[in-house]
Amino acid sequence: MLEIRNITLTLERDGEPVALLDDVSFNVPPGHLLAIVGPSGCGKTTLMKVIAGLKEEQGGEVCWDGRNLAHEGDLHPSELGYVPQFSVAHELLTVEECIASAIALRTRQPDEDATDLLISDTLAQTGLTPLADRLVKVLSGGQKRRLGLALELVTNPALLLCDEVTSGLDPKSEREITQLLHDLARQNEKRIVINVTHSLANLSLYDSILVLHEGCVVYHGPPRALTHYFSIDQAEDVYPKLARRSAARWALSWSRHRDDYYSAYKLSTKKAEEEKEPDIITDREPERIRLPVAKAEDDDSENQAAKKKAKEKEEEARKKEAEESAPHEISSDHQLPGFIAQTRELLQRRWLIFRRDMAQVWLHAAMLIGFPLLVVIFGYQGIKPLSKIPDRPDKDFAAEIAMRQSHEAELLKTGGLVSGLIMFQVVLVTLMASNNAAREIAGERVILERERLGGLRPMAYLTSKILFLGVFVLAQALWMGLFVEMVCHGIPGNLPWKLLLLVMASAAMTSVCLGISAMMRSPEKATILSIYLVGFQLPLSGAVLALPKAIAPIIQPFIAAFWSWSGSLHTLKEQAPEFFEAVKKVTASNIEQPALALFVLSLHVFIGLVFSYAGIKHSQTD
Numbered sequence: 078m079l080e081i082r083n084i085t086l087t088l089e090r091d092g093e094p095v096a097l098l099d100d101v102s103f104n105v106p107p108g109h110l111l112a113i114v115g116p117s118g119c120g121k122t123t124l125m126k127v128i129a130g131l132k133e134e135q136g137g138e139v140c141w142d143g144r145n146l147a148h149e150g151d152l153h154p155s156e157l158g159y160v161p162q163f164s165v166a167h168e169l170l171t172v173e174e175c176i177a178s179a180i181a182l183r184t185r186q187p188d189e190d191a192t193d194l195l196i197s198d199t200l201a202q203t204g205l206t207p208l209a210d211r212l213v214k215v216l217s218g219g220q221k222r223r224l225g226l227a228l229e230l231v232t233n234p235a236l237l238l239c240d241e242v243t244s245g246l247d248p249k250s251e252r253e254i255t256q257l258l259h260d261l262a263r264q265n266e267k268r269i270v271i272n273v274t275h276s277l278a279n280l281s282l283y284d285s286i287l288v289l290h291e292g293c294v295v296y297h298g299p300p301r302a303l304t305h306y307f308s309i310d311q312a313e314d315v316y317p318k319l320a321r322r323s324a325a326r327w328a329l330s331w332s333r334h335r336d337d338y339y340s341a342y343k344l345s346t347k348k349a350e351e352e353k354e355p356d357i358i359t360d361r362e363p364e365r366i367r368l369p370v371a372k373a374e375d376d377d378s379e380n381q382a383a384k385k386k387a388k389e390k391e392e393e394a395r396k397k398e399a400e401e402s403a404p405h406e407i408s409s410d411h412q413l414p415g416f417i418a419q420t421r422e423l424l425q426r427r428w429l430i431f432r433r434d435m436a437q438v439w440l441h442a443a444m445l446i447g448f449p450l451l452v453v454i455f456g457y458q459g460i461k462p463l464s465k466i467p468d469r470p471d472k473d474f475a476a477e478i479a480m481r482q483s484h485e486a487e488l489l490k491t492g493g494l495v496s497g498l499i500m501f502q503v504v505l506v507t508l509m510a511s512n513n514a515a516r517e518i519a520g521e522r523v524i525l526e527r528e529r530l531g532g533l534r535p536m537a538y539l540t541s542k543i544l545f546l547g548v549f550v551l552a553q554a555l556w557m558g559l560f561v562e563m564v565c566h567g568i569p570g571n572l573p574w575k576l577l578l579l580v581m582a583s584a585a586m587t588s589v590c591l592g593i594s595a596m597m598r599s600p601e602k603a604t605i606l607s608i609y610l611v612g613f614q615l616p617l618s619g620a621v622l623a624l625p626k627a628i629a630p631i632i633q634p635f636i637a638a639f640w641s642w643s644g645s646l647h648t649l650k651e652q653a654p655e656f657f658e659a660v661k662k663v664t665a666s667n668i669e670q671p672a673l674a675l676f677v678l679s680l681h682v683f684i685g686l687v688f689s690y691a692g693i694k695h696s697q698t699d
């Protein structure tokens with residue numbers, strides 16, 4: 078039994094407290110399909126999120142089988158299925174692959190046969206068997222809703238919360254999905270299915286209807302009694318009728334009549350439920366009982382006292398019940414897969430999606446091949462060794478001046494080329510890195526939220542991203558470094574250090590952009606921020622124009638390109654001092670030790686990963 082008791086949630090709006098949920102109480106017995114209906118904005122989604130544990134109530138409690146979820150721990154991820162309104166799956170996976178992935182991430186199966194059986198069962202249950210091989214992106218609205226349900230059914234949840242899964246569909250699909258919810262509630266005698274909807278169609282398929290109005294419960298009983306209670310001819314007249322009185326007055330009326338309805342329809346206590354026949358709500362109106370209707374005179378202030386008394390009575394019964402209830406234990410079939418199993422599944426799935434996204438594959442290939450080519454345009458002639466100034470000056474003074482001038486010009490040219498080639502490589506590598514990571518998390522945020530609620534470990538998710546993006550970091554940076562090195566017949570400096578710092582520049586930018594991606598609500602915001610970050614690398618690196626001395630120490634630590642470039646140039650000092658002198662002629666910026674550069678870039682990687690983890694862990698839903 079699900080018991081919602083006196084749930085209150087208030088928000089500040091323009092300095093005024095606004096009650097999103099106002100003293101919401103109701104019970105749902107097992108094997109029951111409940112509709113929560115109410116006009117848009119009345120708090121239906123908020124209520125579902127409170128039940129799912131996604132939003133914290135300020136007062137009241139949610140009890141499952143007599144267990145107070147706030148005090149005795151949330152529902153185990155496999156006990157709960159939450160289907161948001163626009164539950165999405167990866168567009169480039171097939172229906173079957175999505176279900177298989179949900180199974181791998183949320184359940185432990187003894188062998189492949191068991192997995193296959195569960196896949197085919199889930200497909201059959203949701204009527205998706207004929208669509209098993211179809212890609213998610215071509216599914217219709219109704220089919221997507223079915224898939225959303227299927228993904229939650231793999232753990233055989235006892236509580237299935239659906240937010241508007243029947244809304245926005247054509248009437249036929251709406252009825253089919255409602256029928257499916259009805260069947261799902263019947264299938265497992267312990268299961269409770271709650272569907273939130275603003276639609277008043279197909280109410281007869283539900284066991285009970287709860288009407289929410291401005292955050293207050295104003296009715297909860299079987300569909301047939303709804304018209305009776307509100308004294309209306311048809312369910313569609315409920316909303317106009319509600320608008321005639323304030324929510325508080327409707328709520329007060331309901332608090333007076335609730336007990337009568339609850340005892341008539343056996344919605345009241347756990348004990349009463351245990352005695353009931355499996356199908357409690359029959360199509361028959363209980364004739365013996367003359368149920369009251371909501372009346373204007375219900376609003377007397379003396380009813381407040383009655384309400385208070387009822388509340389006290391309820392409180393007492395609840396305490397007694399809580400004392401009797403046994404401590405909750407998670408059964409062994411509720412065990413989540415381990416960290417490695419989840420990571421492996423996510424990684425395999427990510428590669429599959431990448432391979433199917435041909436536009437992405439081509440873009441990556443074009444950057445991987447094109448960017449190093451872009452660099453070598455400037456250095457294909459190679460870097461010529463620098464001429465030496467003879468020890469003894471030329472006797473001809475004019476010749477001596479001309480020689481020195483030409484040597485100076487040569488130094489400037491070569492220094493500029495070496496510094497430029499290194500900076501160009503670094504900037505292009507960071508550009509690729511930001512392109513790799515910017516959308517990586519933000520682009521699948523809704524799916525991540527759903528999977529997190531289903532028991533996905535944030536660390537497994539982050540690890541899968543590190544492993545996936547790590548391949549790009551290595552491939553792009555190493556290929557860039559080695560290709561340019563080969564075509565330009567070697568750029569002065571220590572090659573292993575240069576490659577390492579190029580890889581680290583890529584890793585730093587990837588990690589920071591991944592952090593941005595995890596923190597942002599939309600992929601567009603994450604992309605724009607990442608582009609700005611790359612765009613500022615070159616001007617703020619100090620490679621072209623030195624930063625003013627006063628601000629350089631403040632800005633430089635944040636510029637990955639500066640450290641990679643600067644550390645690489647420093648390796649010239651020992652390996653090719655004449656080039657080091659040449660480079661120093663073209664830059665006024667400080668040239669830092671490679672070890673220090675490596676340390677700072679590692680710090681970037683670390684900070685980016687910390688932000689990524691925090692962003693993954695922290696829900697981005699309202």
Ligand SMILES: Nc1ncnc2c1ncn2[C@@H]1O[C@H](COP(=O)(O)OP(=O)(O)O)[C@@H](O)[C@H]1O
Pocket residue numbers: 088097115116117118119120121122123124699
């Ligand atoms: N995070 C939030 N901050 C401010 N107002 C919110 C927030 N979440 C919901 N609301 C407001 O609470 C009310 C109820 O929202 P919701 O539960 O989504 O309604 P429903 O699902 O019934 O359409 C709406 O008026 C909505 O604007």
Ligand SMILES: [Mg+2]
Pocket residue numbers: 121122123240241
């Ligand atoms: Mg809603």
